[in-house]
Every structure is written in C-alpha cells, then in structure tokens.
Amino acid sequence: MALWGPEPSPIDPFGLSERPGDVATMRVIIREDPQTASEYIAEYIISRIKTYSPTESQPFVLGLPTGSSPEIIYKILVQRHRAGEISFKNVVTFNMDEYVGLPRDHPESYHSFMYKHFFSHVDIPPQNINILDGTAPDLTAECASFEARIARVGGIELFLGGVGPDGHIAFNEPGSSLNSRTRVKTLAYDTILANSRFFDNDITKVPRMAMTVGIQTIMDSREVVIVATGAHKAFAIQKGLEDGVNHMWTLSALQLHQHPLVVCDRDATLELKVKTVRYFEGIEQAGTDARTQGPALVYRPRTYVPAPLPAKRPSPRQQPTPDGTPQKVPMDLRINTELQRSMEEDELTPDSMSSRMIDSAVGGLDSTLKNDLVLDRMGARMAAH
Numbered sequence: 056m057a058l059w060g061p062e063p064s065p066i067d068p069f070g071l072s073e074r075p076g077d078v079a080t081m082r083v084i085i086r087e088d089p090q091t092a093s094e095y096i097a098e099y100i101i102s103r104i105k106t107y108s109p110t111e112s113q114p115f116v117l118g119l120p121t122g123s124s125p126e127i128i129y130k131i132l133v134q135r136h137r138a139g140e141i142s143f144k145n146v147v148t149f150n151m152d153e154y155v156g157l158p159r160d161h162p163e164s165y166h167s168f169m170y171k172h173f174f175s176h177v178d179i180p181p182q183n184i185n186i187l188d189g190t191a192p193d194l195t196a197e198c199a200s201f202e203a204r205i206a207r208v209g210g211i212e213l214f215l216g217g218v219g220p221d222g223h224i225a226f227n228e229p230g231s232s233l234n235s236r237t238r239v240k241t242l243a244y245d246t247i248l249a250n251s252r253f254f255d256n257d258i259t260k261v262p263r264m265a266m267t268v269g270i271q272t273i274m275d276s277r278e279v280v281i282v283a284t285g286a287h288k289a290f291a292i293q294k295g296l297e298d299g300v301n302h303m304w305t306l307s308a309l310q311l312h313q314h315p316l317v318v319c320d321r322d323a324t325l326e327l328k329v330k331t332v333r334y335f336e337g338i339e340q341a342g343t344d345a346r347t348q349g350p351a352l353v354y355r356p357r358t359y360v361p362a363p364l365p366a367k368r369p370s371p372r373q374q375p376t377p378d379g380t381p382q383k384v385p386m387d388l389r390i391n392t393e394l395q396r397s398m399e400e401d402e403l404t405p406d407s408m409s410s411r412m413i414d415s416a417v418g419g420l421d422s423t424l425k426n427d428l429v430l431d432r433m434g435a436r437m438a439a440h
C-alpha cells in the first residue's frame with residue numbers, strides 16, 4: 056500500500072495517473088460541424104505539443120487513430136506544419152490498431168492510411184513511428200512488443216481516438232475487457248459492415264481480425280481526446296457519456312480517466328439529453344475551455360511500468376510446422392475461423408449490435424421519462440466546486 060496518494064485501482068494499478076485530490080472530469084466540447092470540431096482538436100494537439108516543448112531525449116508521445124473522422128484533423132495538422140507553426144521532429148507516435156493479414160502497402164492498411172494522410176507530409180522521423188504489423192509471424196509477440204515500446208518511451212502523453220457507431224474505441228469491440236491491453240481482436244459484424252465502404256462495399260474483403268491497443272493501454276495515457284462527428288455516432292456518444300461505465304460501450308471507460316476530452320459536432324449530440332448538451336456548453340460559456348477544465352495537466356517524470364502480459368500461449372495456427380518454421384498469418388481476407396483469438400478468451404464474442412442500438416433507443420426514452428435525474432446530479436457537482 057502506498058504511504059500517500061490513492062489506493063491502486065484495477066483501472067490504474069500503479070496509481071500513476073492520480074494525485075491526492077484529483078478527480079476524473081469528463082470534458083465535452085461541442086462544435087457545429089466536423090470542420091470546426093476538427094479545428095478545435097488540431098489546435099488542442101498543437102498547443103499540447105508546444106507546451107510540452109519536446110526534445111529528442113524527451114519526445115512528446117502521441118497516440119493516433121485512423122478512420123474518416125480524424126482525416127480533417129490530419130489535414131489541418133499538415134497545413135499548420137507547412138505554415139511553420141508546428142514540428143513533429145520530436146514526436147513519437149503509436150497507432151491504435153491495424154488489420155490482421157493486410158500487408159503494410161495494401162491501400163487499406165492503416166500503415167497506408169497514416170502515410171497518405173499524415174506521416175508523408177510532416178517532419179516526423181520514420182523511426183519515431185510505431186504501427187502494429189498485421190503480418191507479423193507471431194501476432195501475440197508483436198502485441199507484447201508494442202506495449203513494451205510504449206513503456207520504453209514512458210507511456211503515451213495524448214491518445215487521439217475516434218469512436219465506432221457501436222461505441223468501440225480503437226478496435227475494442229463491445230464486450231472487450233476494460234483491463235485489456237494490446238492484442239488480437241475479432242471484429243464485430245457491425246464494424247466489418249461499417250468498414251466495408253473502404254473495401255468496394257464488399258464485406259468479404261474486410262479482414263475479420265485486427266490488432267488493437269486495449270482499453271487499459273488507452274487508459275494509461277496521460278490524456279485521451281476523442282473525435283465524434285455525424286449522427287451515426289450519436290448513440291455511442293449518448294451511451295458513452297450519459298450511461299454508466301460498461302464494457303458493451305467501451306467509450307464509456309473514459310469516464311474513469313482523469314483527463315478525457317470528447318469533441319463532438321452537433322449531429323453527434325443528437326441522442327444526448329438537451330440538459331446534458333446545455334451543461335457542457337454552459338461550462339465553456341462560463342469562460343473555460345478544455346485546457347482549463349478539470350484538474351491541471353501536470354507533466355512530470357513518470358515511472359511507467361506496464362502490467363504484465365499473460366503468458367504466451369501460441370494458438371494452433373501459430374504453432375511451428377513440422378519442419379520448424381512458424382506458420383504464417385493467412386493473407387486471404389475471407390472469414391478465417393481457424394485463426395483463434397489468443398488474448399480475448401475472457402471477452403465476449405462480438406455480434407451484431409444493430410438490434411441492441413434500437414432497443415437502447417427505447418430504453419433511453421424510458422429513462423428520460425421516468426427517471427430524470429441528470430440535472431440533480433450535475434447541480435450537486437457544480438455546487439461542490
């Protein structure tokens with residue numbers, strides 16, 4: 056037990072993110088459209104990097120996502136870099152996820168996405184870029200090495216992420232363990248369907264598996280910034296912000312993070328209660344923005360120690376072949392039921408969330424009518440400050 060400071064918790068086993076008196080504070084910024092939401096985030100990231108003043112030996116460590124939502128953010132960051140306003144020379148990046156089985160030069164690999172939209176246009180040294188290798192011969196070892204690389208640079212300072220329509224962050228699909236770390240995940244049908252737009256709208260071309268940072272990997276970062284734009288994200292935002300922490304909507308885990316920031320456009324707030332929207336808008340109108348809301352973000356030396364990874368248990372597909380060479384991950388992108396999950400045995404197998412989303416629409420309405428307590432809770436919190 057620590058002599059001072061908080062008790063270690065399952066979410067923060069080393070008690071590193073908390074200081075006495077600190078509390079988790081959900082920050083939500085609402086802008087009218089994807090462009091202005093993205094401008095806010097790009098400015099926020101630039102400001103964080105500049106405040107940190109990174110050097111070669113003390114780089115700013117940035118977690119990055121792919122997806123349509125962050126594309127505008129990357130575009131703005133590139134413009135600001137070209138205008139000489141920000142350098143990424145002393146920035147180290149870790150990408151959230153990558154498809155299993157896609158070679159890095161596949162046009163839809165997350166490697167390709169990142170170089171196309173960001174890395175090729177800024178001054179980040181190639182050796183500072185970390186992206187999971189979806190074709191690694193030993194996927195479990197690749198995941199462990201990724202966590203080790205994060206630990207070696209002292210953890211992630213700011214993790215930028217998007218959110219799936221079913222509330223997933225990175226590829227932490229509904230049912231993911233909130234204690235999860237980087238691992239191989241089976242994709243939910245809804246995610247395969249959503250991502251088929253990048254694969255000629257042919258779901259048979261979408262990989263069935265991905266490697267992804269875990270919820271715990273994200274929770275360990277100093278700060279998490281989520282971009283959510285469009286009406287198709289509205290349920291995820293409602294579940295993630297207004298309901299309790301729930302592994303079926305993994306975005307909700309951020310309620311327990313000390314420095315979460317969700318930046319939405321107006322459409323992504325459509326399922327939130329009007330009073331929830333007004334509450335968060337009111338905080339900003341009162342003269343603060345995300346940089347001054349919540350506990351102060353203190354940069355301090357870290358003694359980051361990653362949680363031990365489970366003992367490696369090679370799946371049958373990863374067992375050496377009789378001649379001793381390791382089995383390769385199949386390049387065939389069709390359903391592969393033999394490539395078993397190696398680190399998600401404790402997690403639910405994802406299925407279609409569509410019906411659940413319709414049910415929850417009705418459930419949400421019920422609770423609005425019968426149990427309208429949000430304003431009371433918020434009022435109490437505001438009075439306490």
Ligand SMILES: N[C@@H]1[C@@H](O)[C@H](O)[C@@H](COP(=O)(O)O)O[C@@H]1O
Nearest residue numbers: 120122123124217218219225226
């Ligand atoms: N793994 C990615 C997520 O990191 C991303 O947040 C999500 C939403 O992407 P989009 O922004 O395109 O809606 O898509 C994928 O599933």
